[in-house]
Amino acid sequence: MDVTISQSTFERALSVAGRAVPSRATLPTLTHVLLQAEPGRLKVAGTDLNLAIITWEEALVSEPGGITVPAKPLAEFISALPDEPIHLRVHRETWTLQIVCGSYETAMKGLDPEEYPILPDLEGDGFALDPEDFRLAIDQVTFAAAADETRPILTGVLIRWEEGHGGGAGGAAALTLAAADGYRLSVKTLPVLRAPVAASEPGSTFSVIVPASTLKEVGRILKGETEPVSMMVLRGRNQVGFRLSRAAVLSQLIEGQFPDFQAIIPKRWETRVEISREALWKACKALSVFARETSNAVRLALIPGEGDQPGQVLLQSRSPEKGETRVAIDALVEGNRLEIAFNVRFLMDVLEAIEGDWVAFEMTTPQSPVKVLSVGDPSFVHVVMPMFL
């Protein structure tokens, strides 16, 4: 291998692929990154066997070939080098990577790339997705997935396809993404730019469960991406792949049956409030200080307007040790007056996931699931359980 690549390009590639590299592993080669010189480009890859991230960056390749080297020290060292061309050469007798940059000369110990796991190429027909739409969908859904592994299925995001049941604007072709942790549920419909041939047949359906952590990594890499992303399911390997213009992410799927989330979404309401997302978020942030000792509980009183008076949302949190705080926010309140309590962390999470200026809450009783909507955006639905006080 004999490659010349710019320092900033190499630094970026190592930072992207490095996110899949475990800090410890029983197999030493897994703490390495794979460097593979192909005609005109350098491939940099990392994997923990569940998740793999592969990037390709433009490089001057005089001689193809590869090596693996410890990921963290290499990334740290390359980021400390001056922004000049870096010359990489492999000595195969000792599996040493020679790194020359300006007046720096370095020999780094590596391993034979043959010992590295084989990462399949992501060729083939997939769902083409707009990168910005997909990034937003990931942000709006993954936060509702479970963080603990008690029920592994809930650490995943359901991605479902039903030909002819798009659900997106005007019933266009769309994927449905859903995540739930037992206390809350996020559902998002994501337009499909182009469906693969196999999925385009009438009545064609499928669903997979992708680890939320995988999708968060995909979301991170999507920042700044301008080309459509291709999502493909590798059925034989029980894997899902995401192909970007200069990177690919490959991940194991989670096996099992995702809960019937449609049944959880409330179909009617007795009280509905439309409120400024920013004002409510700021109030939650301030009140959270007083909510710590009471399991993050905040109480809301939803008071419909009368005559010229606007409706109001009164928020209150109380700590036996610190005291109590309350704030009133003008809002459009329809239906019955209602008092209800929430985990303030859950409220803040969904308010951060929504992009619009106005958010709607649809409620029936203080003990029933609450529907949260982004006003004017039918593609997103959230459900959150109130707290019982």
Add this chain to the structure above:
Amino acid sequence: MDVTISQSTFERALSVAGRAVPSRATLPTLTHVLLQAEPGRLKVAGTDLNLAIITWEEALVSEPGGITVPAKPLAEFISALPDEPIHLRVHRETWTLQIVCGSYETAMKGLDPEEYPILPDLEGDGFALDPEDFRLAIDQVTFAAAADETRPILTGVLIRWEEGHGGGAGGAAALTLAAADGYRLSVKTLPVLRAPVAASEPGSTFSVIVPASTLKEVGRILKGETEPVSMMVLRGRNQVGFRLSRAAVLSQLIEGQFPDFQAIIPKRWETRVEISREALWKACKALSVFARETSNAVRLALIPGEGDQPGQVLLQSRSPEKGETRVAIDALVEGNRLEIAFNVRFLMDVLEAIEGDWVAFEMTTPQSPVKVLSVGDPSFVHVVMPMFL
């Protein structure tokens, strides 16, 4: 107490005074801040009994008085409020602080301010110091103080005054600051704008040892200060005080005898190098990646120039696991060729403390203390022990 103060001002005061508040304390009142309304201003103070930080901020005071409230929740809550006037009122029957800001209404549980430690006023004659000079001196000296408590005296900074032995530019009145941790020593002379009357008598001397952690806090508060700072020693209380325009820091002194640091400073050299501070720092940063498994050791070869050839500093670090790296930097090398090794962390520390573009190292043998100077700045001297390899 009945006070109106702007949210941003109150937030800043709580953040400054809060740095002296311990997160846990056997005496509950110590985890509180003291709020004391005085004519035209609100005093906010925190202390852990070793260190006290007091700030005064402009406020509309309708009724003087005071209270103490838990420092962390109050600071966190105030920082979450909108930037509007905050109205503070104390209910003495229950020692409750009422906080009203916009539509927020809060009652926070506090304690009688009589239970709070008495913090003496810092009135009287002190050393007047330029705030920017003092901040720089603190940065250049405190990093060399010991972090561990094995020898408590070394966690302090010696501040010494000898009338007529200024040591500063032109022998003007100056304080000497020194800190050492057994491996390195930093000495700085700091001009005095005005000495107190008692210290102005011929032959007058004194020295105190101030905790380095105290000086770091003073340095933090000094950012943005434009007025001279007054340093005064409260002999009867074994304390030192620093009076700024809107804040004061009060600290216990460390008792004991500071090592004779003058004896440690080398008086002559066999090899002297002048080198770009930035180039050397960057090289240290890159080489540090390979120095982790060898106690952070980097080797330097100092090679004098010959004829038209400039001198060079060759740096090298080697890890039995990762490999090795080397870099050459052009430099002005006088005297004998020398090979020597340093803890790269110590090199980076002193390079970060120096402000000038060029740094000089004066050496005799690979085992002798090395003098480090900022070229063109006689007010700073550093000594670092080489590593024995």
